[in-house]
Amino acid sequence: MTPKAILFDTFGTLVDWRGGVSAALARLGEQQGITADWLALTDAWRGAYRPSLDAVRRGERPWCILDDLHRDSILALLPQFGAAGLAPDVEALVAIWHRLPPWPDSAAGLRRIRRKFITAPLSNGHVALLVGLSKAAGFEWDMVCGADLFRHYKPDAETYLGACALLGLPPGEVMLAAAHNEDLAAARHFGLKTAFISRPLEFGAPDGRAKPSREWDFIVDSVEDLAEKLGC
C-alpha cells in the first residue's frame, strides 16, 4: 500500500495563492497609486486559469507555459477592475505566482516526508516557476515536475504518467497529494494512489471544495498530518 514516491500539487495544496496574489497586487497597486478590489481581481484571475489551461489541453492554443496564460488573462482583466494602470507592470504581475506564501505546515511536512519517500511537485506551473517558488518557500524536493516537462497540463494523462516514467516507477508505486478532488480523480484513474489534503481557506471562506468527494487513500488536514500518517 505504501508508495515509493509522492507527488504534490502546488497551488492551493502547498501555497496560499489567494492570500499571496491579492497581497502582492495590493502592494503593486499602492506603488502606482491605484486602488481596486484586489481580492476580487485575484479570484477572477484564478477563475481564468482553468479555461486557459483547457484551451491548451484541447489544442485550441499551442503549448505555452503558465506565465503566458497568466499574462494574457491579467491583461484582459485589469481594465474590468479599474486597474489598467498596472498593465506596464505585467511582468511583475506574472512573477507574483513565482513567489507565494506556503501554508504553515508545508515546508516542515515535506521535509519529513522526503526522508522516507521520493518527493516532487506535480504542478501546472513550469519548472522555472516551481524552482523559484520552492526556494522562496523552503520546499526541498528530489525532482521538480513542471508541466513544461510534458508539454501537457493536468488532468492530461501525460502529466501523471510522465512523472511516474521519469521516476522509473509504475503508477501504483506513486501517490498524488492534492487539495483538489478532480486532480485526485484523474490520478486514481491513471493508477496512482491518492492523498486529499483539506485546505478550507484556499478560496477564502470554506466551501464544499475543501471536502473529500471520495474515499481517497489518505484524507488529511495538512502535510504534517500526512507525514504522521505515513510514519515519517
Place this chain on the structure above:
Amino acid sequence: MTPKAILFDTFGTLVDWRGGVSAALARLGEQQGITADWLALTDAWRGAYRPSLDAVRRGERPWCILDDLHRDSILALLPQFGAAGLAPDVEALVAIWHRLPPWPDSAAGLRRIRRKFITAPLSNGHVALLVGLSKAAGFEWDMVCGADLFRHYKPDAETYLGACALLGLPPGEVMLAAAHNEDLAAARHFGLKTAFISRPLEFGAPDGRAKPSREWDFIVDSVEDLAEKLGC
C-alpha cells in the same frame, strides 16, 4: 560575471564511478563465486560509454536511457572478462550506476553553493538514476536535469540549452561545473560559463585529463573550493 544557476556534471565530477563500480562488481562476483579483473572490466564498461552515446547522438540508435546502453555494453563485455556468469544479474549490474560513492567534498560543497545559486545536475544519466544517486549520496538540488528530459546526450546543444530554458535563464546566466574539458568546451560554445573541477583519481592514476585544457572561468580542485571561490 556571477551566474544565477550552476549545473553539475555527475559521473566523475561528483561521484567516483570507477571506485564504486569496481567495488560493486567485486561484491556481486564474490556472491556468485566469480573472480575477474573487476577494475579492467569497469574501465572497459566506461570505455563503451562514449561510443554508445554517440550512436544515439548520430541517430544510428533510437533514443534510449543510459540504463539500456549500460545493459547492452556490460552483456557484451562479461564473456571477454570471464564473467559471463554474471549475465543473469544484469539488472543489478545496471543498477550499480544508480548508487555511486561521492567524492568527499561533493555533498557539502553542493549544499553551500545551493544557498546562493540555483543548482541542478546536468548529466547523461536519466532522472530516475540521478534521483536515486543523489538521495544515496546526500546531494540536494533545486532541479534534476537528466538526459531523458531532452532525449539528447551531451554534448548535444539540446542538453545545455534545454537546461537553461527549463530554468528560464539565458545561457550567460548559467554555469556548467565539470571535470571534463570537452563537456566544458561544448557548454562554452553554447554560451554558458564554465568551472573545471580537477578529479585526478577519476581514471585511476592521474593523467592529462585531470588538467584544464583552456582558461575556464573557474578552475578548482573540489566542489568546496568552488563554493569558496563563489563566496558561498
